[in-house]
Amino acid sequence: MRVLFVAAPGVGHLMPAVPALWAAQEAGHAVLVATTGPSLEMAARSGLAAVDVCDGDAADTYHRLGVRLAKNRPDRYDLPGAWRRFAGTSDLPGPATADPPPGPAPDDAAALARGVGGRLVDRTVDLIHRWHADLVVFTTFLSGGQLAAEAAGVPCAMHGIGLPYPTFSAVLSAMEDVCARHGVTGALTPPAATIDPCPESMRPPGSATGWPMRYVPYNGGAVLPxxxxxxxxxxxxxxxxxxxxxxxxxxxxxxxxxxxxxxxxxxxxxxxxxxxxxxxxxxxxxxxxxxxxxxxxxxxxxxxxxxxxxxxxxxxxxxxxxxxxxxxxxxxxxxxxxxxxxxxxxxxxxxxxxxxxxxxxxxxxxxxxxxxxxxxxxxxxxxxxxxxxxxxxxxxxxxxx
CATH class of the missing domain: 3.40.50.2000 (Glycogen Phosphorylase B;)
Known part of the structure; x- marks a missing residue:
């Protein structure tokens, strides 16, 4: 099996999946990472082959979005309220809610989809075809990976990075131009699997379990003092x-x-x-x-x-x-x-x-x-x-x- 892993520029989206990518290589599967920015260097440092699928704009957008979110931090968070809203907005089966998801506001989620995920799609689709990928794995929040798999006609899986966060699939409307360019219409095909590192006792009420997988801490290598x-x-x-x-x-x-x-x-x-x-x-x-x-x-x-x-x-x-x-x-x-x-x-x-x-x-x-x-x-x-x-x-x- 040839596995193409699509990651956002931030290394926090890549590192939770590195142990699974190592396991895939150990099992004899070919693994390639499609990403950009800091995640590109981290993938290489982690012993993984990687390809840059953007010209740097995605990493810049990711950085600017981080700056904007940090500046907009409220004076006080309603932590229980955030938890309740979160429990009702996961794409996994669970109670529905009209409240916005915690974390990025809808416009920020759209910016993440369009400015980061959207900028990775074109080269990722091309890479899927040229490398003959059998499976695309993408991380939570990166709907561009799922869109690239849909456009290329290959199955995909989502790899969680912690709690079963919403995938923000609704913000695909922010990438209408990308969808049109690749002939993608309507809802995307659901992932073949959701790899879920969240232990059951930490799970938000009402959320369903994906495929459980032990969270293996990985933060890169270093010479220790x-x-x-x-x-x-x-x-x-x-x-x-x-x-x-x-x-x-x-x-x-x-x-x-x-x-x-x-x-x-x-x-x-x-x-x-x-x-x-x-x-x-x-x-x-x-x-x-x-x-x-x-x-x-x-x-x-x-x-x-x-x-x-x-x-x-x-x-x-x-x-x-x-x-x-x-x-x-x-x-x-x-x-x-x-x-x-x-x-x-x-x-x-x-x-x-x-x-x-x-x-x-x-x-x-x-x-x-x-x-x-x-x-x-x-x-x-x-x-x-x-x-x-x-x-x-x-x-x-x-x-x-």
Whole structure:
């Protein structure tokens, strides 16, 4: 089987699928990644063959959309409300709702579809034909991958990146010109499978299960510092801001976060850069500012993680059983934050302005509350028991053969 994987420019859309792509290669299938921007380099660094299917405009649009979403962050998120709306807007069978989906507003979702997915379609369709792909796999939010498969007449599958997020199939109307160019009319053929890494106990009410697959944390490779190979003497807390927010300059609150967390008798590892972090003045002495480090290597040694609520960070922490304190900033992060709260694997702070005292109290709670640690252990074991990527690849091969 020849598998073409279509990914958005952001590496957070690529990395959750890398273990499945490795498993496909190990099973003897040919794998090629069609993407652009940062995901192109990450695919190559991950040992995968990749082709650039855009001229850079898609990556620029993805970056600009990230900037816009970050600037439009409200003063306070209604986390339970976001969760309720989310539970009713998944494309998987479930209750319908007239409320807009959480995260990107409809115009932002359209911009993601048209400006990112739409710009990948033409070259992806051409690549499907030239490479003779048997199956196209696309990630959540990237309807352009599904559209390219439809245009080329090959089956497709969707690979989730965390919670069973809506695919925003309705925004295909924003790509009418692309559909017309490729003779696509009407509704798209449903994916042959939805690869679903969400453990059952984290699932929003009413959503159906796709094909369960264990979330295997992958954040790229790196040369690790010596101290990371030694058990910490004090509780270690990771503070991370993901890959998108630092890239779009959304790090203004990080200094306050780090100093509040560092007030505890802990070792703090900061894996984000930014001018607001480096100045003014030195960071507290118990803070290691290390820039980027793979969370899959760092979190197993951590007693807690403080983060922005990105899917990759949230699910890497879940897979390692690490308590979380989530400060959602934009996009789908409020939903991830509320999922953590609903399941009891951590806490979330919905306000834009950080109360250092409240944040310090939150850190103490996630470090010491036995109920949180037990919930983390339960979800970690639940994820471990899910079918591995190799099993899912065999099932997918049988389904499309």
């Amino acid at each position: 010596d101290w990371l190979c030694v058990p910490p003497r004090r509780p270690r807390i990771c503070v991370t801001w993901g890959s998108v927010l630092p890239a779009v300059g959304c790090t203004s609150m990080l200094r306050d976060v780090v100093e509040a967390v560092a007030a505890e008798e802990t070792e703090v590892v900061l894996t984000a850069d930014g001018p607001e972090v480096s100045g003014p003045g030195p960071l507290p002495p118990n803070v290691r500012a290390v820039g980027w480090v793979p969370l899959s290597a760092l979190l197993p040694s951590c007693a807690a993680v403080v983060h922005h609520g990105g899917s990759g960070t949230t699910f890497t922490a879940l897979a390692h059983g690490v308590p979380q304190l989530v400060l959602p900033q934009t996009a789908d992060q409020p939903v991830n934050a509320q999922a953590v709260v609903e399941r009891g694997t951590g806490m979330a702070f919905p306000d834009r302005d950080i109360d250092r005292g409240a944040l310090a109290d939150g850190v103490r709670r996630v470090l010491t509350d036995p109920r949180i640690r037990e919930a983390c252990r339960q979800v970690r074991d639940e994820i471990s028991a899910m079918p591995g990527p190799g099993q899912v690849v065999r099932r997918l091969s049988e389904a499309v053969s």
